[in-house]
Amino acid sequence: MANTLVDELRWRGLLFDQTEGAEAHLSEGPVTAYIGFDPTSDSLHVGSLLPIMALVHLQRYGHTPIGLVGGATGMIGDPSGKSKERNLLDEKTLRGNVEGIRALLAKFLKFDGIENPAKLVNNYDWFGPLSFIEVLRDVGKHFPMSAMLGKESVKRRVSAGGISYTEFSYMILQAYDFLQLYRSEGCTLQMGGSDQWGNITAGTELVRRSADAKVHGVVMPLVTNASGEKFGKTVDGAVWLSPEKTSPYKFYQFWLNQSDENALQYIKFFTLCTEEDYETLRSAHLETPHLREAQKYLARDVTTRVHGAETLNRVERSTAALFGGDLTSLSANELEEVFQEAPTGQLPKTEEAPGLLEAMIAVGMTQSKGEARRLIKGGGVSVNGVKISDSQLKLDELNPIEDRLFILKKGSKKYFMLRWE
């Protein structure tokens, strides 16, 4: 372990910017720090993993981490990094989302049994009872218009077509969070992604002006892949942390399929790998890149932390069966277990067996028979591990497993399951 939190963040490449004196402040002793999470969905996606890891690092270095869920700010919408005005969520939806986030954070942080237990707060608790008049009088007074208009997030939105008063006010709310946590918890540090810099400094300003205290901000880089695209988005959409939204199998595969460069970077970002172990792994990876040890390490580590060791085990067994293993060595029941996350279709056993083309449509592999035919012609389809070249085949000619199950494969890694019973 590095000597201090800042050193730790630095070698991991997680230190993007910090307010003046932040590093000194952190080295003086344990501090209380917070990071905000946006509850616009009931699950966080992998993009939120970085701030979560930041809380974890805080706790490891003896600081007290506070996770703040924006029950109130989520109703407003942060204009940072957004090009459009957001839809507002109702209170009930938000409450549900907050609960989901609480459950998730519990997997990463210790909430009791140690000297610096993590805390979770919801800013709706203090914004709910607060009146508009109070905000304008006590908080708004400390915000010069010129400073607000000068914020990058505001400028970009104004020139991109406008911003509503509601979202314009967002920074005031986030700043007030900091003030509130400073007063009630002695919180002196806010962390976040670099897109939060404007909001964070709004907070340190507010605390300085209204409580006459020096508090700090530390921001982390935004995670992008090697080609600069936003991290965590795939063609199927975001990669979520909850198993209901993104299956553990897909989750594991997401990490496993990272490029060499990204994998090494992400190990520093998303695992607790020590610097020594990292260097060992890195040189091993550079020497034998085809073994993809970095990807495997990354996928195992993150999947275990998010979904648990048991789930990792299951996912790895599926992976072994799918890549390199022999499907037909498994029983129908085992296959159903392995492919429980694959798209599944069903066809009835009729007098005349349905054709393969129909089956492909039934499991959602293709939209039309023409497309199915072309795919077979191109050599992109296997059934129960056997590559198909004849699109006229009927199901009874394709050796159903235990006379009722087909595993269809499209391309090299997309699987579909067909029940024929």
Next chain:
RNA sequence: GGAGGGAUGGCCGAGUGGUUAAAGGCGACGGGCUGUAAACCCGUUCUCUUUCGAGUACACAGGUUCAAAUCCUGUUCCCUCCA
């Protein structure tokens, strides 16, 4: 308010009466190579049809013509310039 330009397949973009289901690019999908990678190479990419072929399609609604994405009229939407 005045003048002009435009709307083509998931996206960009050729095409101004007949070999145009519509060039080219991107994306997507499949194959090869490989490490379940990157790069690269090849193929496919409206629907139905084994093939032949048929149907639908170039903003929308009509019209001219043997024949229209292409010409005409109206409608809707977008853009640029002037005031």
